[in-house]
Amino acid sequence: MTGELNPESLPSVLHEGTHHWCFLSPLGLALSLLYYSGVGTTIEFGDDRESHDKEISDAVKSLMRYEQASRILAPIIEGLALFAEFDLPGTSPDVWPLPLTWAHGLFGGKTSDEPDLDKVFARVRELLTEMRSSDQLIDRKISVLLGSGDAGKNPYLAGYLTVKWAWHATANQRREFADQDVFFVFLRHYIFCDPELVRLLHAPFEEFDRMFAVRLQKRMLGLTTNVKNMSIKPKGKLLWSLENEEWQYGGKCDRRTIGVTEEECRRGEAALASSVADLERLAHDERRDQSVWQTIIDVVNERDAFVLDRCDVNVEINSSGVLRVNYSPETLTFFTAGHCPITRLHGTHGTGYATMLLSRTSGSPYFAVCYDGEILKRMCRGSPDEAEEARLRALALGVGRTAELTAAWQHYSDQWTDSTLRSMGLSKGAPDSPQTWFDARLPEVNEVVSCLYRLISIPPWNPAEKYAEATHSLSTRGVAGLFPPNRIRLLPVMAGWSLGGASDRHLKAFLSTLAVDETLGEVFDEVNHWARRCWDADLFVFKGDELHTVTI
DSSP states (O other): OOOOOOGGGHHHHHHHHHHHHHHSSHHHHHHHHHHHHHHHHHHHHTTOGGGGHHHHHHHHHHHHHHHHHHHHHHHHHHHHHHHHHHTOOOOOSSOOOHHHHHHHHHHSOSOOSSOOHHHHHHHHHHHHHHHHTSHHHHHHHHHHHTSOOOTTTOHHHHHHHHHHHHHHHHHTTOGGGGSHHHHHHHHHHHHHTOHHHHHHTTSOGGGHHHHHHHHHHHHHHGGGTGGGGOOOOOBTTBSSOHHHHGGGGTOOOOGGGTTOOHHHHHHHHHHHHHHHHHHHHHHHOTTSOHHHHHHHHHHHHTTTOEEEEEEEEEEEEOTTOEEEEESOTTSOEEEEEEEOOOGGGTTEEEEEEEEEEEETTEEEEEEEEEETTEEEEEEESSOOOHHHHHHHHHHHHHHHHHHHHHHHHHHHHTTOOHHHHHHTTOEESOTTSOEEHHHHHHHHHHHHHHHHHHHHHSOOOSSHHHHHHHHHHHHHHGGGGTSOHHHHTHHHHHHHHHTTSSOHHHHHHHHHHTTOOSOHHHHHHHHHHHHHHHSOHHHHEEEOSSSEEEOO
16 A cells, blocks of 8 residues: 555545544543443333333433534534644644644655655645645635534534634744644644533533533633643644543543643543443443443444545355455456455355544554454555554454444434433424424524634624624625625635745736736735724734734
8 A cells, every 4th residue: 555545635634534533532532422322222222212211311311412512512623624624734843733644644655664754744745735726625715714604504614713713812822823733733632632521511411502612612712811821842743742632541631731720620530430430331231231332332442443434345255265355246346355264254245344544543544354343354554563453453343343333323213203202301392293302402502502603703893883794794604795706715825825835826826817916915915904894803814923814
């Protein structure tokens, strides 16, 4: 395997990799435990709901908490992912965000077991530059900028503006955060390692969404003051230390790196440890279906697999052990191999799957064909040691376990009727037009999200009527209501140029296609002028050492 994918897929890898990275965190683990506790109970008692009302009720509430928390976090998650696509330079000498590490493994070109890392990283930076000056990504960014700014309806624009505002707020306090790579790692760490958000996942059910949202808002607004006193010293190629991030595995949360109190650390650690202990208890309780809960433990332990692709394949192994793998009987051969060493599978056929994944500890892609709980063939760039090979094999097999678990959950969740939810007091409405508790609360949850991100994506200013006018325009038309139509396409081009994502030649060529006669400085001045007319210029204009750069 060469590690060379189509460069056009780099933005998607950075975007989806950032999503995955956000959930490889204490808050991500807590959310996974909440979700799978509901999934496991549904599967275990799905055929006998009437005898297990309390367990099913608790499962529904766990899944509702997960859904509400996911909606509240969605703009931050999408904002970070868009920041990775549009702004992450990969030039910091102090920190390599994990999504960039994965990109290095996939797009760094042909490498040996001991690659020249400087050349690999330079190749990815070169691709980033090309990508951000391409029509494909310019159009992609424009589509984000023209979307609704109402976070309750569309998490993308509000989330992106929130992250850009956070970058501006932190960089104004500490020079380290002018480095987008450092800021990117910090913000993910600051939100997804917050022990109080972990604890609040188990707040009183009726008030959970508001309490969780208020905490997130407090954290974001705290960026204007908190970072001055935080301990943020890069260590080698990692920011701060992985030991702090890994408090999800039983370590101690270092309050100094994320601006929380000792009491918040203690409560968050206790809440997460309790959730882990509950899951382990179920897997060892002889009165419960231990196989279901052990499978869930395996899936949770294997969640660091960043799955790039998975597809079902048809597997045929003749009596002599000759292996043949097809996408389907109607298509050409996908993979043909010599001999299958697993004798119990000789003379069998059925459906397996092929998967390509990356792990947190390995930036190299791992490809495997799996069937009946075994790996028939694997390919991996480089030569992982024995421990890493065992880990990658476990992750590849875990992809199948996750799919099986999801299928079982969907089978039972589709059987949930309004009468079941009604018996738990979680349903309203007439029997012929059922409305679940969550359906009824959905507008309220969306309004909570809208209010939360309206304040932190577009900080208020005076006069109030101008602020109200701008926020309304943004929520309905994106930036289309704030900038002249013939200038909107210039925004991502100039932002890419100012961040090193496009050369002077790219920018001048693009300006010429728009028949723009002004000098580059005049164009910058005009965009700054429109930003100031719309709202506080600091939202859109980051004052760097040498020039004003349009941050959107």
